[in-house]
Amino acid sequence: MKNKLVSLSLLLILSVSACQPLMQLPESTPDLASAYMDASLPAEERAADLLARMSLDEKIGQMTQVEKNAIQPGDVTRYYIGSILSGGGGYPSSDNSPEGWAKMVDGFQSAALETPLAIPLIYGVDAVHGHSNLKGATIFPHNIGLGAANDPELVEKIGRATAEEMRATGIPWNFAPVLAVVRDVRWGRTYEAYGENTELVTNLGIAYQNGLQAAGEGDSLFVLATPKHFIGDGGTVWGTSTTENYMLDQGDTQMDEARLRELFLPPYQAAVQAGAQSVMISYSSWNGVKLHGHKYLITDVLKGELGFEGFVVSDWAGIDQVDKDYYTAVVTAINAGVDMNMVPQGYQRYLAVMKQAVENGDIPMARIDDAVLRILTVKFKLGLFEKPFSDSALLETVGSETHRALAREAVAKSLVLLQNDNAALPVPKDTPLIYVAGILANDLGAQCGGWTIEWQGKSGNLTTGTTILDAIEATATGEVRFNRFGKFDSEQKADIAIVVVGETPYAEGRGDNENPSLSENDIELINRVREQAEKVIVVLISGRPVVITEALPVTDAFVAAWLPGTEGQGVADVLFGDRPFSGKLPFTWPRTAGQLPFDFTNLPAAGCDAPLFPYGYGLDTTSSEPLNLPVCP
Numbered sequence: 001m002k003n004k005l006v007s008l009s010l011l012l013i014l015s016v017s018a019c020q021p022l023m024q025l026p027e028s029t030p031d032l033a034s035a036y037m038d039a040s041l042p043a044e045e046r047a048a049d050l051l052a053r054m055s056l057d058e059k060i061g062q063m064t065q066v067e068k069n070a071i072q073p074g075d076v077t078r079y080y081i082g083s084i085l086s087g088g089g090g091y092p093s094s095d096n097s098p099e100g101w102a103k104m105v106d107g108f109q110s111a112a113l114e115t116p117l118a119i120p121l122i123y124g125v126d127a128v129h130g131h132s133n134l135k136g137a138t139i140f141p142h143n144i145g146l147g148a149a150n151d152p153e154l155v156e157k158i159g160r161a162t163a164e165e166m167r168a169t170g171i172p173w174n175f176a177p178v179l180a181v182v183r184d185v186r187w188g189r190t191y192e193a194y195g196e197n198t199e200l201v202t203n204l205g206i207a208y209q210n211g212l213q214a215a216g217e218g219d220s221l222f223v224l225a226t227p228k229h230f231i232g233d234g235g236t237v238w239g240t241s242t243t244e245n246y247m248l249d250q251g252d253t254q255m256d257e258a259r260l261r262e263l264f265l266p267p268y269q270a271a272v273q274a275g276a277q278s279v280m281i282s283y284s285s286w287n288g289v290k291l292h293g294h295k296y297l298i299t300d301v302l303k304g305e306l307g308f309e310g311f312v313v314s315d316w317a318g319i320d321q322v323d324k325d326y327y328t329a330v331v332t333a334i335n336a337g338v339d340m341n342m343v344p345q346g347y348q349r350y351l352a353v354m355k356q357a358v359e360n361g362d363i364p365m366a367r368i369d370d371a372v373l374r375i376l377t378v379k380f381k382l383g384l385f386e387k388p389f390s391d392s393a394l395l396e397t398v399g400s401e402t403h404r405a406l407a408r409e410a411v412a413k414s415l416v417l418l419q420n421d422n423a424a425l426p427v428p429k430d431t432p433l434i435y436v437a438g439i440l441a442n443d444l445g446a447q448c449g450g451w452t453i454e455w456q457g458k459s460g461n462l463t464t465g466t467t468i469l470d471a472i473e474a475t476a477t478g479e480v481r482f483n484r485f486g487k488f489d490s491e492q493k494a495d496i497a498i499v500v501v502g503e504t505p506y507a508e509g510r511g512d513n514e515n516p517s518l519s520e521n522d523i524e525l526i527n528r529v530r531e532q533a534e535k536v537i538v539v540l541i542s543g544r545p546v547v548i549t550e551a552l553p554v555t556d557a558f559v560a561a562w563l564p565g566t567e568g569q570g571v572a573d574v575l576f577g578d579r580p581f582s583g584k585l586p587f588t589w590p591r592t593a594g595q596l597p598f599d600f601t602n603l604p605a606a607g608c609d610a611p612l613f614p615y616g617y618g619l620d621t622t623s624s625e626p627l628n629l630p631v632c633p
């Protein structure tokens with residue numbers, strides 16, 4: 001019955017849209033002598049020539065981005081659609097391989113090139129820690145780990161490697177980096193950010209953007225970066241979100257303009273100066289006004305004051321949140337300066353509303369022309385008119401040893417040593433008996449986190465990689481025993497136990513958590529293993545600092561590993577001393593959840609009201625002084 005209902009409603013929509021002046025199917029082929037077809041001309045000149053040849057329908061089509069499951073290639077041609085995206089988990093349902101992706105993306109592109117003016121579409125994806133929806137791709141540490149590593153050169157290489165694996169599948173546009181400066185780690189998107197510090201976020205965000213765009217405009221390896229989410233997405237107040245049961249994500253950032261500029265604007269200023277050509281708008285609000293409808297911030301500040309000449313793209317159905325009346329929402333957002341709408345489903349309604357709004361004079365044609373000119377200019381700069389399709393020569397880069405070695409290095413540099421009593425670390429490789437406990441020790445999905453294959457990520461063996469257990473077994477030369485429950489049923493005490501605990505995957509507001517703490521099960525697991533080993537080392541898998549205070553007294557060493565991705569060997573490299581601990585905390589670490597959100601303007605330096613560990617804290621392997629933490633109620 002449900003399917004029948006759906007098909008009836010679909011028929012209704014189509015019949016309604018058929019009442020509109022039906023988009024004429026394209027007839028002609030492009031005039032190859034046109035100026036816009038001349039690759040020797042500047043992008044701006046080609047775009048202006050092309051714009052002058054376009055109908056209103058063709059212009060509106062360029063301002064429309066549709067999710068790949070919500071449209072057939074034939075309708076990409078019919079409605080002159082300018083962009084398609086794969087959202088989180090948007091892999092080709094029949095074949096999640098590089099070849100399968102390339103076939104899907106090239107298929108949509110072929111349809112776009114059948115339009116009269118043969119304007120190529122631009123395909124976008126969230127390759128936020130590698131081409132992370134693609135099975136077999138190299139999955140790098142999420143940005144929180146890169147913030148701990150704080151190595152701009154490494155991050156630039158990661159951007160470049162990601163660009164190669166993306167272009168192998170025909171995708172020239174990455175909805176990354178996140179430039180959020182995160183002020184409350186209870187946010188489910190904390191791990192997508194580099195840290196709490198504006199300068200750290202700026203330095204690493206630009207490094208990543210430079211890596212993606214390293215090949216230079218027009219090169220087939222150039223991938224368009226998208227600094228996001230403009231602006232203040234990491235500064236919202238708990239309980240102000242109006243989306244689903246979210247508490248922080250998509251909430252309201254409440255502060256004066258001076259503080260908003262001080263905390264959140266520098267990364268975007270740097271991104272624009274470094275050549276950003278697309279920026280994504282935040283779902284969040286500033287003092288009660290949705291960013292998607294904020295003309296002052298989008299047009300006056302981003303485009304005017306910062307001189308941003310690329311195009312602004314909405315977030316997923318972000319425009320819909322601007323007003324309960326859809327027509328008003330669209331008019332407000334487009335007039336505020338949004339150039340492309342990530343609709344991403346029900347695009348015919350958007351097309352019809354846009355046409356109506358222009359004919360009513362509610363959206364000036366000058367605004368349409370400005371948006372389309374921005375979009376076309378970027379497409380010309382990307383070289384899409386000359387090289388619109390995937391490059392099969394790059395297929396071998398996907399999940400390559402070179403990229404995995406880079407990811408392994410990033411993992412090693414991201415680990416932060418929080419405690420190292422009794423010289424528990426490094427672990428001698430010839431330790432006679434090592435116990436490994438905790439399901440997360442053998443869970444590739446958990447160590448990758450959200451935005452991996454699926455939007456929310458998922459536990460288990462979801463792609464190709466090395467778990468932490470695999471890595472320990474490959475490195476230790478003595479006996480290694482694994483039990484997920486920490487029950488080793490042996491009279492024999494292990495010399496060393498490594499217990500892996502932490503968070504299971506989540507993304508966006510579904511990860512908002514008022515009490516980010518080790519679970520009771522994890523505490524019990526650590527205590528159980530404590531009785532069965534001479535020394536206990538805990539490795540924490542998490543997308544943020546979590547409250548671990550209760551566990552520290554019963555452990556010898558404690559390591560924050562964040563969300564390392566597919567290359568778990570990088571964890572063993574440091575645990576066993578092949579590489580030093582060098583990571584430093586990119587976030588202040590709470591002693592209790594009650595301390596959140598921190599008042600960064602008044603953080604006690606010591607005592608029970610102080611954070612457990614300050615921003616920038618991290619031991620190296622040689623330091624093994626006991627942590628003299630105060631005993632607090």
Ligand code: GLC
Pocket residue numbers: 086087088126175228315316
């Ligand atoms: C999501 C996210 C955004 C992402 C977009 C497309 O809701 O907010 O970061 O780029 O949708 O997947």
